[in-house]
Amino acid sequence: MIAEYITVMADDEVKPGQYRHISTQAWWMAQIDQPDQDAGFYLAEHRLDYWVPFKWEDGWTLRRRNTGRVIRLSEGEPKSLRQDALHSLWPTGEWYADGGHFRYGDETKKVRRASVASWSTPDPQFLAELPLEPESLLERLAGPLDASASTTSARQFENALMLLRTGLVPANLRSSLCDALSRLPASSIIPGVINSAGVPAIGIAHKGSFYKSIVLLSQENGQFLGEQQTVADDMHDLPVGTVVTSTSVCVSVVDVVPEEQSQPSGEPVSV
């Protein structure tokens, strides 16, 4: 049982006027397919910060930036690739939106609400309607997609991961989610790991057809601490064990959304 490894599943309380701050440092892979060239694979580093107000429907802030650090995963130089091509892939800037309904146009003003709650963009009703009993929760996590037994397990794990990434899953539901994930046949619990920021964690690993994914949780309060995804099958043009996603997440409670400060770009890294 995952509960054996976590002191107490708990959340810091957000009081009126305060924000839940979800800060993510992420290394994400980019695959670039150009005519007459082998595919290029890269890892690029990003920073994402969400500030979620006491009242969910009030104004959220999202700040995204690329650090400039890039790791080339594939061998050989591409014939042509603009230096800034990787950095311009992922949007950067600051967005505001009531209820977290962000729009990624050029605008940075408040926007109207029109969205659907889902695993990646839950709302309070979506969260409240999820069952807490692990087997029932697994049924919901399987979703409506037609799938074989093996891909159902992967879908359940991925849907849970999407929800955990938000940093907004309350402790009781988080406990059920983790319990449910650890029941999947392709899952295993890995105690004594650390996330990419060096924070001690408990891992729940899942071996899918092509990738091995690990969800990282705090030993103290079960909060989501990040994830790691590595290549688990040779068909992917990358060696088995290659990291394609690695994130560290810190969830905290703050009184204000700080002013944005210009950050120096990191030095490019190559391997």
Next chain:
Amino acid sequence: MAAVLWTPAAFAATVSNVNYCLTMVAPSQPGGRDLRVVSEICSDTPKTNTVLPTGVAIPAATQLLVIFHENIDFQGRFDTVAGQEGPCDAAGYGFSDLTLVNFNVGGISSYEYGAGSNCHVATYWNQTGFQGTARVNFIGNQPFVGATWNDDLFSMKIHS
């Protein structure tokens, strides 16, 4: 089955069992390029000689942008995403949340551009909001989105 009009609110409680969908999108803000779903119509039978659902009156000036497919090689269920903002140009369009399209087709595995769309380049991500692992495809129609994005293609940008 007769054509069904779905609203986003119905998404969570509905199980997809139709094969042909038309998803109309429009800018989330005036003049913006991030397109949001404004309506969806699905059917289990296609309009004659098309992959569009039967019983659909296509509004004038509608441009078919991308046809998403359930399976590789453009097979399985279809969802045609269309708008009225014209074909792709250099700035192109973005779909920041393809959750509903994934729902309609049972997970995206391949896509092709609509006739006359002038779309040639796509970037897509395995998370909503243009987050997560990205793939840039300069090569046109995509018969397989790749293992990383198969059934996990949740946002996308397209341009000429």
